[in-house]
Amino acid sequence: xxxxxxxxxxxxxxxxxxxxxxxxxxxxxxxxxxxxxxxxxxxxxxxxxxxxxxxxxxxxxxxxxxxxxxxxxxxxxxxxxxxxxxxxxxxxxxxxxxxxxxxxxxxxxxxxxxxxxxxxxxxxxxxxxxxxxxxxxxxxxxxxxxxxxxxxxxxxxxxxxxxxxxxxxxxxxxxxxxxxxxxxxxxxxxxxxxxxxxxxxxxxxxxxxxxxxxxxxxxxxxxxxxxxxxxxxxxxxxxxxxxxxxxxxxxxxxxxxxxxxxxxxxxxxxxxxxxxxxxxxxxxxxxxxxxxxxxxxxxxxxxxxxxxxxxxxxxxxxxxxxxxxxxxxxxxxxxxxxxxxxxxxxxxxxxxxxxxxxxxx
Ligand SMILES: Nc1ncnc2c1ncn2[C@@H]1O[C@H](COP(=O)(O)OP(=O)(O)OP(=O)(O)O)[C@@H](O)[C@H]1O
Numbered sequence: 001x002x003x004x005x006x007x008x009x010x011x012x013x014x015x016x017x018x019x020x021x022x023x024x025x026x027x028x029x030x031x032x033x034x035x036x037x038x039x040x041x042x043x044x045x046x047x048x049x050x051x052x053x054x055x056x057x058x059x060x061x062x063x064x065x066x067x068x069x070x071x072x073x074x075x076x077x078x079x080x081x082x083x084x085x086x087x088x089x090x091x092x093x094x095x096x097x098x099x100x101x102x103x104x105x106x107x108x109x110x111x112x113x114x115x116x117x118x119x120x121x122x123x124x125x126x127x128x129x130x131x132x133x134x135x136x137x138x139x140x141x142x143x144x145x146x147x148x149x150x151x152x153x154x155x156x157x158x159x160x161x162x163x164x165x166x167x168x169x170x171x172x173x174x175x176x177x178x179x180x181x182x183x184x185x186x187x188x189x190x191x192x193x194x195x196x197x198x199x200x201x202x203x204x205x206x207x208x209x210x211x212x213x214x215x216x217x218x219x220x221x222x223x224x225x226x227x228x229x230x231x232x233x234x235x236x237x238x239x240x241x242x243x244x245x246x247x248x249x250x251x252x253x254x255x256x257x258x259x260x261x262x263x264x265x266x267x268x269x270x271x272x273x274x275x276x277x278x279x280x281x282x283x284x285x286x287x288x289x290x291x292x293x294x295x296x297x298x299x300x301x302x303x304x305x306x307x308x309x310x311x312x313x314x315x316x317x318x319x320x321x322x323x324x325x326x327x328x329x330x331x332x333x334x335x336x337x338x339x340x341x342x343x344x345x346x347x348x349x350x351x352x353x354x355x356x357x358x359x360x361x
Pocket of ligand 1: 043044045046047048049051062064091111112113114115117118165166168178179181
């Protein structure tokens with residue numbers, strides 16, 4: 001019998017699933033038997049997975065099923081989720097499971113279920129009325145979620161794919177930051193830029209995301225200035241994506257997440273004042289593809305807020321999407337600002353004039 005020696009070729013019958021499972025750190029610790037899970041219906045699908053609603057011990061859950069070719073993404077998301085510290089504004093992680101099919105094993109991440117879908121879905125639903133109270137509530141919850149990532153000890157986490165699609169909202173209208181599969185800590189290398197997987201997120205990518213020059217020295221200065229010690233997959237995971245060394249990656253830090261938060265502010269503000277959702281950058285008809293979008297944001301172009309936007313909110317938005325990461329506020333500063341602006345809004349005279357700006361159906 002001919003022996004096939006090419007490593008790229010394998011007979012599916014010979015895949016040792018047990019070995020794969022054992023190679024995933026802490027899998028057994030977090031494993032939930034598939035028999036305990038009841039599947040209810042399909043919720044949606046992303047670029048990496050299919051998502052189902054299910055039940056575990058009668059409690060509603062979301063089951064994110066990764067196809068076998070997405071094993072690396074599964075490992076990344078699993079690594080991130082097990083290292084999250086509990087926060088009401090981060091999606092709660094319950095465990096992992098395996099769906100067994102003949103010659104095929106799909107790995108699943110089990111999380112809490114968010115019945116109102118994503119913040120994006122809420123903003124695009126014209127039947128939902130959004131006013132300034134929701135603006136303050138959602139913005140505060142998102143920034144508190146980010147703060148718990150950025151302040152994680154001993155190693156902080158940068159999400160790096162903060163978009164309104166990745167903010168899920170539960171029955172009680174609480175925002176939960178989710179989808180950590182893109183939280184590769186060296187994500188913005190060429191592989192990421194060229195990937196179709198994340199094409200929805202370009203409008204949320206900070207301008208420094210498209211830097212490719214080797215700027216190790218800058219990285220050091222930047223990290224010193226920001227007291228950053230961000231968890232890096234290159235040191236904490238065996239993921240293949242980490243092999244592209246951080247030496248050629250731009251200095252992406254918590255301030256990249258703040259930029260993305262600023263773009264979510266734009267989405268909320270324009271939805272509240274205009275009464276309908278506008279995609280960030282969609283006003284610029286000359287921008288036809290993601291490359292042009294990245295180039296334009298690198299050249300300082302930003303989605304423009306409605307003319308009537310209250311000035312303190314506009315000021316905070318502009319700071320968050322500042323060209324220089326160093327000028328962008330930290331989560332603590334955003335929280336302080338939001339609290340001050342909200343107190344100002346609650347003064348009856350201000351409230352009356354700001355509420356007049358909200359377009360009601
Ligand atoms: N916990 C949850 N509760 C309710 N719906 C969820 C939950 N998790 C995911 N979904 C739904 O499934 C969709 C896809 O999930 P998710 O964004 O995690 O997939 P993905 O493949 O990682 O996405 P992307 O294409 O951004 O990489 C979400 O937009 C949402 O509609």
